[in-house]
Amino acid sequence: MKHLRSLREFIAELEAIGEVQRIEEEVDWRLEIGAVIRRSYDLRAPAPLFTNITGYQGTGFGVLGAPGALSGPEHPLARIALALGLPAEATGPEIMEAIVAARAEPGIAPRVVVAENAPCKENILLGADVDLLKFPTPLIHGNDGGRYIQTYGMNIARTPDGSWTNWSVNRMMIADRATLACLIPGPQHLGIIRAQWAAEGRPLPVAVALGVEPALPFAGGMPLPEGADESHFLGALFGEGLEVVPAETVDLMVPATAEIVIEGHIAFDETVMEGPMNEYPGYNALEKSPKPVFHVSAVTHRNGAVLPVVAAGPPVEEDHTVTGTMHAAEILYQLRKAGLPVASAWFSFESAMHWLIVSVRSDWHEATAVPSVELARKIGDVVFTGKAGFGVPKVLLVEDDIDITDVDDVVWAFATRTHPEHGEVHFPALPHVQLSVYLSEAEAHSYRAGKVLYNCLLADLFTKEDRPVKGSLTNGWPADVHERVLAKWETYGYR
Numbered sequence: 001m002k003h004l005r006s007l008r009e010f011i012a013e014l015e016a017i018g019e020v021q022r023i024e025e026e027v028d029w030r031l032e033i034g035a036v037i038r039r040s041y042d043l044r045a046p047a048p049l050f051t052n053i054t055g056y057q058g059t060g061f062g063v064l065g066a067p068g069a070l071s072g073p074e075h076p077l078a079r080i081a082l083a084l085g086l087p088a089e090a091t092g093p094e095i096m097e098a099i100v101a102a103r104a105e106p107g108i109a110p111r112v113v114v115a116e117n118a119p120c121k122e123n124i125l126l127g128a129d130v131d132l133l134k135f136p137t138p139l140i141h142g143n144d145g146g147r148y149i150q151t152y153g154m155n156i157a158r159t160p161d162g163s164w165t166n167w168s169v170n171r172m173m174i175a176d177r178a179t180l181a182c183l184i185p186g187p188q189h190l191g192i193i194r195a196q197w198a199a200e201g202r203p204l205p206v207a208v209a210l211g212v213e214p215a216l217p218f219a220g221g222m223p224l225p226e227g228a229d230e231s232h233f234l235g236a237l238f239g240e241g242l243e244v245v246p247a248e249t250v251d252l253m254v255p256a257t258a259e260i261v262i263e264g265h266i267a268f269d270e271t272v273m274e275g276p277m278n279e280y281p282g283y284n285a286l287e288k289s290p291k292p293v294f295h296v297s298a299v300t301h302r303n304g305a306v307l308p309v310v311a312a313g314p315p316v317e318e319d320h321t322v323t324g325t326m327h328a329a330e331i332l333y334q335l336r337k338a339g340l341p342v343a344s345a346w347f348s349f350e351s352a353m354h355w356l357i358v359s360v361r362s363d364w365h366e367a368t369a370v371p372s373v374e375l376a377r378k379i380g381d382v383v384f385t386g387k388a389g390f391g392v393p394k395v396l397l398v399e400d401d402i403d404i405t406d407v408d409d410v411v412w413a414f415a416t417r418t419h420p421e422h423g424e425v426h427f428p429a430l431p432h433v434q435l436s437v438y439l440s441e442a443e444a445h446s447y448r449a450g451k452v453l454y455n456c457l458l459a460d461l462f463t464k465e466d467r468p469v470k471g472s473l474t475n476g477w478p479a480d481v482h483e484r485v486l487a488k489w490e491t492y493g494y495r
Contacts, residue, residue, distance in 0.1 A: 061305055075089050092405030
């Protein structure tokens, strides 16, 4: 595993494989940056790095768009793989196995380094010197309610008794030069911790680290159990602890190499208007409402700080790649822990996190001697009842002859293997994320709705010798013909 310890090391690795586009042309923070990021998603183009931003020339500040997006066909998962310490060419199953292996290891706590030498302390702004508007935070979407500085950073918070530190990613909008508006859903871990402070009548101390080492947002997106520290999982992934230093005005540790750190307290009894802001289902948002207010007491930052930015919306962007990757890995870990014959799991990024694909070993029927509907029910019970499955409305269950990371293969399997009358296994009134647009108002407000598993398994419908086999180039032609065609492909005139 190659541990990239800063955003700048990550950028250098991406540049080495042509995955960064430095944009020296002047670009306006008002919508233009967001539109360029959106276009880069659509084309799976290199990550845009903006260095000449209207009104911020001469500051040295930059914006990195699409830090965890998909890349072109040569290495489509490069940004995910490199962030997690794997080669750029790593496949989806290889990424899953690396995460699951780390999940099974004991966590490794962060280690404190000398604060004076930490890059995040190069500039320290306290009290009246705090000014969030000094950074080139973009107005991302045309319908956004404000400038969102926190779209890809870490919210660091600890319970009042000090027993649990949580690292998460939740959006935050600049309200004024020293105030943020925060989306903190109650069921999420940050919401649970905030509720504990509110019960004591105290504001929540928090540090927001932006431009952190690339694996941290993935660790923050890992749906670990309540009480688990995401930074310890990152330590297990790399075999060494995250380097941290004390914050200036709150009793928290922050990543030593962060580009920007915002410190302060989130009020328990005060709100400010927040939103609208587009989210992962992919539709233009319309709603704004009062949200908790974050009073900033300090900002520290690197010289020439680079702010990573996600332009949330239709697939595929970081809400899908980061959350999808880490939630699928946790679900895979839990399914294997339950003793089920599961080969792998993967969120279809293109489904905007609405399709979880689970593959089981092709010998599942011989191994379990149960009908597919019974196996499907057991898998659904694990997926839908855990924290990782909170945002999973639909599961597609296939055998491992399907490449679950290939959306074409998944669509083909779903279309041809699910019986239209009895191929669905329903799970009514379960905990459910509120952002799916098909939910009724009552379902959205109650965080409960029905879920479904689509049974695409074939092994119990045929004898082993008679099971349908995909008529692919590999399966449908003799090996010598297959190999000859591949060897002569360019000779035929193809590139």
